[in-house]
Amino acid sequence: AQKVTQAQTEISVVEKEDVTLDCVYETRDTTYYLFWYKQPPSGELVFLIRRNSFDEQNEISGRYSWNFQKSTSSFNFTITASQVVDSAVYFCALSEADTGRRALTFGSGTRLQVQP
Amino acid sequence: DAGVTQSPTHLIKTRGQHVTLRCSPISGHKSVSWYQQVLGQGPQFIFQYYEKEERGRGNFPDRFSARQFPNYSSELNVNALLLGDSALYLCASSRGLATHNEQFFGPGTRLTVL
Numbered sequence: 001a002q003k004v005t006q007a008q009t010e011i012s013v014v015e016k017e018d019v020t021l022d023c024v025y026e027t028r029d030t031t032y033y034l035f036w037y038k039q040p041p042s043g044e045l046v047f048l049i050r051r052n053s054f055d056e057q058n059e060i061s062g063r064y065s066w067n068f069q070k071s072t073s074s075f076n077f078t079i080t081a082s083q084v085v086d087s088a089v090y091f092c093a094l095s096e097a098d099t100g101r102r103a104l105t106f107g108s109g110t111r112l113q114v115q116p
Numbered sequence: 117d118a119g120v121t122q123s124p125t126h127l128i129k130t131r132g133q134h135v136t137l138r139c140s141p142i143s144g145h146k147s148v149s150w151y152q153q154v155l156g157q158g159p160q161f162i163f164q165y166y167e168k169e170e171r172g173r174g175n176f177p178d179r180f181s182a183r184q185f186p187n188y189s190s191e192l193n194v195n196a197l198l199l200g201d202s203a204l205y206l207c208a209s210s211r212g213l214a215t216h217n218e219q220f221f222g223p224g225t226r227l228t229v230l
Contacts (some may be wrong), residue, residue, distance in 0.1 A: 005157075043204055045159070045221035089200075091158050101150065102213055103172050106158030 002027045004094050004105035013082055014115050021110045023092030029053075031043040031097035032076045035104065036069065039089040048090075051075065082114045118142070118162050120222035128228045129197050135191050137192045137225045141209030147171075148190040148220060150182060151206040159206055165190055194227075202229045 003026040014064045036048040059066045063080045070115050079086055089111045094105040121140045129135050146167040151159035164172035165184035170198050184190045204226050208219035
C-alpha cells in the first residue's frame with residue numbers, strides 16, 4: 001500500500017538559516033508522481049512541485065530545491081536562506097499511475113516556523 | 117481567472133445533522149476531488165469525480181456522498197454527523213484524470229460538529 005512519511009513534526013529555525021524537510025514514500029508502482037504542497041495559516045494548499053518517478057534530476061527554483069532519490073525512496077525539500085514568509089505546514093504527497101489511483105496520498109506534514 | 121471556490125467558509129453543526137458542502141472548480145477543469153483534513157494531519161482522500169461520474173473513493177463510510185453537476189461543480193454531503201467529522205474539507209480541481217495532473221486546492225470549508 002502507498003504511504004508517505006514525514007518524520008519531522010515541527011522545525012523551528014532563525015531567518016536566513018537553511019532547512020531541509022524530509023519525505024520518505026512507499027509504493028509498489030513503477031510509475032508514480034511526488035508532490036510538495038505548502039499550507040499557510042489560511043488553510044489553502046499551494047502547489048510547489050511535481051516530480052515523476054523516471055526523473056531523478058534535482059530541481060532548483062529560487063530559494064527552493066528538491067532532492068529525489070529512488071534508491072532511498074526519498075524526496076526531500078530544502079529552503080535556502082529561510083524567510084518568515086516561509087512559515088507554514090509543508091506536505092509531501094504521492095499519486096500512483098500503474099494502479100490508476102489518482103488520489104493524492106499525503107504525509108502528516110511538517111510545520112516550519114521561521115523566527116525573525 | 118478565479119481559483120477553486122468553496123462554500124461555506126465555516127459551518128457549525130450538531131451531532132446527527134447533515135451537511136452539504138459546495139465546490140466550484142477552475143474554469144476548464146473537469147475533475148473534482150474531495151479531501152478531509154483533521155487538525156494536525158494531512159488531507160485524506162474522500163472522492164474523485166470526473167464528467168459527473170465517481171472515479172475514486174477513499175476509505176470513508178457511506179454517510180459520505182458526493183455528486184458532480186453538468187457545470188462540473190460538486191457537492192459533498194455528510195449525513196448523521198459525528199464529532200469526528202469535524203475537519204477542514206478541501207476541494208481540488210484538475211483538468212482531467214491523468215495521475216500527473218496538478219490538483220489545485222480551494223480554501224476549504226471548516227466544519228465543526230458539536
